[in-house]
Amino acid sequence: MSKDDLETQLKKVMTNHLYKSINNDTSRARYDVKSVTFYEEQNFYDCEFKVRVTAKNYDTTGMMTAKITKDFSKVMRKS
Numbered sequence: 001m002s003k004d005d006l007e008t009q010l011k012k013v014m015t016n017h018l019y020k021s022i023n024n025d026t027s028r029a030r031y032d033v034k035s036v037t038f039y040e041e042q043n044f045y046d047c048e049f050k051v052r053v054t055a056k057n058y059d060t061t062g063m064m065t066a067k068i069t070k071d072f073s074k075v076m077r078k079s
Contacts, residue, residue, distance in 0.1 A: 006045075010036045013068055014049050017075040029055040044069050044076075 001009070011033040018031040032052040039046045044067045052061045065078040 007036050007038075009072060010038060010045060010047055010068060011049070013072045013075060014047070014051075014064070014066060017066075017077075018051070029053055034061070041067075 014036070015031055015033050018033075019026075022028045030053070032054075034050040034052060036050075037048045047066050047068055049064045049066070050061065051064050052059070067076045067078065068074070
């Protein structure tokens with residue numbers, strides 16, 4: 001997998017994880033994963049995401065960190 005494809009897949013997995021955490025209720029919040037920086041470990045990718053969150057009363061961009069397994073099946077948020 002190329003670096004660009006890997007970045008795209010990590011952003012997609014994180015986006016799906018964020019929406020799953022709110023039961024895909026886009027009326028509560030919308031997420032736009034802008035970028036990802038990652039380091040490849042033996043069993044997972046250690047990632048830092050820049051995410052824009054918009055909701056009824058706010059619109060903010062911040063950083064979120066997570067570990068994502070190499071098979072992309074599990075996301076473990078760190079902050």
